[in-house]
Amino acid sequence: MDREGKTKRGSRLSGYRPDYVVFDLETTGLSPVMDEIIEISAVKVKNGVVTETFSSLVNPGRPIPRQASLVNGITDEMVAKEPGLREVMDQFLPFIKGQVLVGHNIHSFDMKFLYQAVSRLYEKELENDYIDTLFMARGCLKELSHHRLTDLAAYFHISTEGAHRALNDCIMNQKCFEEMRKRMPEADPAGAAGRCPRCGGDLVKRSGRFGAFYGCSNFPGCRYTRNG
Secondary structure, eight states, X not given: OOTTSOOOOOOEEOSOOSSEEEEEEEESSSOTTTSOEEEEEEEEEETTEEEEEEEEEOOOSSOOOHHHHHHHOOOHHHHTTSOOXXXXXXXXXXXXXXXXXXXXXXXXXXXXXXXXXHHHHHSSOOOOOEEEHHHHHHHHOTTOSOOXXXXXXXXXXXXXXXXXXXXXXXXXXXXXXXXXXXTSOTTSOTTTTOBOTTTOOBXXXXXXXXXXXXXXXXXXXXXXXXXX
């Protein structure tokens, strides 16, 4: 909550946490306003080990575009007898309560769908902080020309079988996240520099024309800096 007692959205964090929930969504399209969630999956991790899983198809209440089905393999017949979004979210939100969320490209995609769903269904904000492994991969796997989840899996020799179905992508992403942790400098662990006083994101050490400084991991959304 903020100083006025109102709930606010969580912040994007950098680095690694040993306890987290990897999640993934499949949708009818790319717009969180116009399109619908048709699958939600997640794996809960404690001390780097998967302890629980969650997965459910979602009936969007309208036909799934053929183009979406070609990507994720989910058809109208598959979701016809599945619960609607409210029923699935009633189970999913307790599963992720108080957890740091992890996912690939979630800053630009999945989190926007979750924000929209929580706002529409419950008239509140989603407060979970989150780590986007796309940003992490760009930082610690600079030798790769592309940083799609399947690119990371191939690099770490992790199976990509069943890619583009939510639970399979969660399992794949969790393994990649743990592998990338091994490449992070131990001397500068996540959160060691503190949190941004403006937005709550991690402060990350950077180099500029006038020397080292700390900047918010939510840049360019937040431009807070502190002398290094």
